[in-house]
Amino acid sequence: MTAPIRWGIASTGKISSSMATALGTIDDAEIVAVGSRSQAQADEFAARFDIPHAHGSYDALWADDDVDVVYIGSPHSEHRSMTVAALExxxxxxxxKAFARNAAEADEMIAAAERNDRFLMExxxxxxMPSWHELKRRIHGGAIGDVVTxxxxxxxxxxxPNGRHRRADLAGGALLDLGIYPLSIGRFLLGEPADVQRDVRALATLTDEGVDGTLAGVMRHDSGAxxxxxxxxxxxxxxxARIVGTTGTITVDAPFWFPTRFTITRSADGDTEVVDVPNRGLAHEAEHVMERIRGGHRQSDIQTWSATRANMALMDEIRRQVGVVYPGE
Structure with a gap:
């Protein structure tokens, strides 16, 4: 029988609750510890998810030798320091995601994983998502011809106004939390832009707090799409989300970042094909992490370190263009 992978959860917010729920659906995953800045919050989270160890500090979670892998669900501003400490x-x-505030922090985190011979993934x-992989397979198979947009x-x-999304000190703004998804579907399907300074243009309206309240832009891929x-x-x-090709279109149902359905419409005759692809939410990435760790790997072969670096460099350039700078950068 395969020994379970033992998880620790760092931070007790909404996304950590979602991950704890997902891990509970995986037979060989075991949540053994949770860490928080508050003992009371750690205790509450542990009671809710039946977790044996509740730590009132993150340092105590990193030091817990019952933990194999830590999931970090804190605000973006804390990702670098928490990740490096856990790896060390x-x-x-x-x-x-977003993995860090900027590409320089991402490089520090990856260097820490290499230095300590540990697995790390954004x-x-x-x-x-099974739907994204099926979508990519259909597009690369010519389902709508060459992708245009x-x-x-x-x-x-x-x-x-006091939530993390609007706080510059927590690396808030629409881009790092929400906009990362519209950027990611293009990158996943078509690859990275060759030169972000040349191939990316963005505009934004900033909030009084100095973060991007609304942001829009365009990115050109190597294919010209x-x-x-x-x-x-x-x-x-x-x-x-919508993908337009030379011989048809694909509409990805909401929410496009974890869809269960997309529709292919062929231009020549208007015929449509509805493709249903169920998903299990966060469980897919967690299972991938466990598989890679068991295989002795130090990074994903899907969400690679190079993909994460490229994503952070892309968002750095977008923030440069619209004038968003976080405290401490």
Whole structure:
């Protein structure tokens, strides 16, 4: 019988709760510890998910030798320091997206994984969705000819001025939390732009706090295809994505970052094909992490370190163009 992979959860917010729920559906995953800045919050989370060890500090979680791999679900501003500390303590790490505030921090995190011979991956769960892989297979198989454009929008109405999304000190703004998804579907399907300074253009409206409240732009891929992306904290979009090709179109149902259905429409006759592909949410990326760790690997072969580096460099350039700088950068 395969020994379980033992997980620790760092931070007790909404995304950590979602990950704990997902891990509970995986037979050979075991959550053995949770860490928080507050003992009371750690205790509450541990009681809710039946976790044996509740730590009132992150240092105590890193030091827990019962933990094989840590999931980090803290705000973006804390990712670098928490990831490096966990890796230095000998833990493998799955760090929530956006991986860091910037590419320089991402490089520090990857260097720490290499130095300590530990597994490290950005938790970009969409890249593990069965629907995205089926979508890519269909497109590369010529289902809609050559791709001309990919268009995606992720806009939510998030009004709380004190929430993490609107706080510059927590690396808030629409781009790192929401806009990363419209960028990612284009990158997943078509690859990285060759030169972000040449091939990416963005505009934004900044909030009084200095983060991007609404942002939109366009990215050109090596094939010549364009990804158009929009994101906002100030309104709700339809949360779908559309791929236009020379012989047809594909509409990806909302929410496009973890869809269960997409529709192919062929231009010549208007015929449509509805493709249903169920998913299990965050469980797919967690299972991938466990498989890679068991195989002795130090990075993913899907969400590679080079893909993460490219993503951070892309968002750095977009922030440079729109004028968003986080405290401490």
């Amino acid at each position: 303590a000998g833990r493998h790490v799955l760090c929530e 938790a970009m769960w969409s890249w593990f 990919v268009d995606a929008s992720f806009c939510l109405a998030i009004a709380d 364009l990804t158009t992306f929009r994101t906002s904290l100030d309104g709700l979009s339809d949360l779908a």
